[in-house]
């Protein structure tokens with residue numbers, strides 16, 4: 001049976017008693033259930049981090065990670081709805097489970113994440129996939145143990161929190177894969193309402209974690225041997241914990257806790273001189289910034305409600321490069337926003353050339369119902385959008401290749417992240433500026449710092465030779 005949305009007492013921090021109640025349920029499930037789980041994660045780092053919380057809870061409930069989806073007793077889909085193709089993939093992949101579910105009626109299928117927060121989404125899903133056992137939105141993540149217990153008892157729990165205010169749940173477990181790098185949330189939600197974007201509707205209002213809680217989490221990660229932490233938020237520059245504080249101040253508090261600190265995402269409208277100074281003066285913060293520009297025409301930037309002009313953006317980049325030499329800069333672009341003319345798009349190409357990004361994520365505008373832009377006139381035909389996107393991609397590819405070539409012959413410190421796909425002796429390490437470098441080195445392990453000389457460059461990566469360990 002569908003269950004009414006659970007209401008919590010007002011206030012940003014979820015009461016400790018509620019976290020303890022969920023922990024109590026975890027203990028009950030751990031004593032009786034168990035099995036193997038599989039989590040499919042779509043979308044951005046926020047979802048990756050949320051999936052780590054789900055996996056952490058599952059392991060405390062004595063579930064083990066399955067080696068593949070078909071062998072799992074519990075399958076979760078942590079969904080994204082930022083663009084239409086993300087949604088289509090989710091529906092397709094859930095649909096594929098129908099036959100598995102027929103073979104194994106005891107299989108539990110849960111769907112959560114951003115897509116479920118959209119109005120009517122849960123109903124639509126149940127129509128197309130009536131075998132789904134539980135559904136919950138981003139704001140109900142902490143209630144997963146209770147919802148799973150319902151599903152194990154044969155109910156069909158649905159928990160979509162409609163209050164956009166949202167809460168912060170401290171003290172939930174996390175199962176982080178990999179042993180060198182970790183994501184740490186510093187804030188949740190978004191207040192910016194860029195006119196194309198669904199995120200503020202599905203992630204609720206901005207709320208910042210207390211500095212002490214962030215500090216404690218990173219200290220614990222450091223003890224576990226984590227070498228690099230990426231601070232997460234939709235707009236980290238507006239970090240504002242209750243009782244005062246700011247993002248540059250937070251960075252200063254975190255100085256030296258782990259060897260490398262990165263953060264994403266930064267909104268250009270809130271990137272202060274104080275933050276640039278904090279980056280320049282830090283040994284811990286990596287010389288790297290993801291600074292989504294979205295478009296290069298002031299008319300379009302305004303229609304997107306971005307709060308800056310192309311001139312302001314280019315000036316920011318200049319300041320950053322002056323203050324942080326060799327800073328790695330990446331961005332996001334949207335091609336074919338409603339009303340975008342050929343001239344507007346030429347401005348985007350021009351900005352791309354001037355900014356000389358190391359890399360860029362390029363997207364075709366996707367109409368998201370409920371957002372302002374979905375109602376705008378002048379929706380650009382798909383063929384034009386695709387054609388513009390491919391011109392932008394070709395331009396950026398040339399710039400990326402050139403910037404990588406300019407790094408040949410130079411030496412950098414790399415953090416070894418992983419084995420590369422080639423073989424056991426081959427590794428992938430990253431420069432502080434965020435560039436991936438492939439290199440050969442027997443005996444290396446993820447988490448090692450090495451110095452390497454760049455000997456060749458490819459489309460997106462460099463090849464390096466080990467100098468020392």
Ligand code: SAH
Pocket residue numbers: 082083196197198199233234235265266267292294332333334363364365366367368
């Ligand atoms: N909070 C981050 C990113 C959120 S979503 C920020 O503000 O930068 C990541 C990227 O998806 C955005 O930067 C944007 O480029 C893209 N995006 C968001 N909504 C989109 C839409 N409706 N169509 C196409 N791309 C979109």
Ligand code: SF4
Pocket residue numbers: 190191192193194197198199200234235267
């Ligand atoms: Fe979306 Fe804009 Fe918020 Fe980023 S800042 S999540 S693009 S509304």
Ligand code: F3S
Pocket residue numbers: 042043044045046047079080081082114115198199202203
């Ligand atoms: Fe997608 Fe939600 Fe992230 S919509 S991009 S997973 S915040």
